[in-house]
Amino acid sequence: MQLVYRAQNLIDAHLAKHALEDAGIPAFVFGESLLGGAGELPLFGVLRVCVPDAWEPQADAALQAAGLREPPADPAPDGVPGLLPA
Template sequence: MKVVYEAANLIDAHLVKHALEDSGIPVFLRGENLVGGMGELPLFGVIAVCVPDSAWPEASEIVATLPIAEADATPAADAAPLDGAGWVPA
């Protein structure tokens, strides 16, 4: 099994899983049951979408075309500017 996608959260993992399964690729979610194991503290890098070694090239192409793979790279249009402009003291 090879990791084809490191998910930020469980929803991302399942979206990728379903896209791969729709293409006939078997998927295993590593760390799915560990989410919430630390109580209130979030765990990062725990959930990974894994596929068989032979299916990895096709799976990585599918993941690259998903809009979820681009979500972290593009800032939100309504995000506050980094220079602090627009912030009003309380």
């Protein structure tokens, strides 16, 4: 299995999974059952979307086509880092 997408939340993970499945690529969400855990689990990076090894190149192309490989938009106005609207 190859990691193709690290999700920020459960909806994000399933969005990527469904985009891959719509392209005919088998996809699996790992870490879903850990979301209710506490203690020594990290807060982020638990959800991972994986595909079988042979499907990795097609998965990357499918995620790019779905717009899931683009960097997040800058929320700062006028490109000033660190400042957010009130």
